[in-house]
Amino acid sequence: MPDNFDTMGDSPELPSRVPFALIPSDTVALAQVVKGIYVGTGGDVTLRGVGAASDVTYKNLPNASYIGVRASHVRATGTTAADLIGEA
Numbered sequence: 266m267p268d269n270f271d272t273m274g275d276s277p278e279l280p281s282r283v284p285f286a287l288i289p290s291d292t293v294a295l296a297q298v299v300k301g302i303y304v305g306t307g308g309d310v311t312l313r314g315v316g317a318a319s320d321v322t323y324k325n326l327p328n329a330s331y332i333g334v335r336a337s338h339v340r341a342t343g344t345t346a347a348d349l350i351g352e353a
Contacts, residue, residue, distance in 0.1 A: 287349035289341040297353050302332045302339070305348025313338040 287295065287302065289311075298315055304326045311322040315335040322343050323332055339349065 283353040284350050285353065287339050287351045289339045289344045289349070291341050294338050295336065295351060297351075299334075299336050299351035299353050301334065301352040302336065303350040303352065304328070304330045304332065304346045305350070306346060308345035308347065309343060310346050310349070311340040311343030312336045313340070 283297075284303075285296070287299075302310065302312070304310060305328065307326050307328045307330065309322050309324050310326060310332060311320050312332075312334065313320050313336060315337050320338070320340055320343070326332070326346055336351075339351075
């Protein structure tokens with residue numbers, strides 16, 4: 266199937282080229298930096314942004330919400346949301 270967007274390259278504003286299921290971990294970094302996280306089942310998401318020195322928690326996210334953040338880690342501790350999809 267032809268990809269009509271192939272010549273556009275990649276940027277944070279463009280749709281994800283490689284979405285993947287995120288598995289929160291307190292010790293293991295994401296397989297690749299994401300440019301956003303889709304939250305299927307709402308709750309809290311604790312993550313580390315690229316270049317950040319500490320974690321932050323996005324609280325009380327609703328079902329089917331989106332976090333526009335470049336993240337390197339999604340932590341198991343503090344994350345109660347589920348069905349997370351990383352967009353790379």
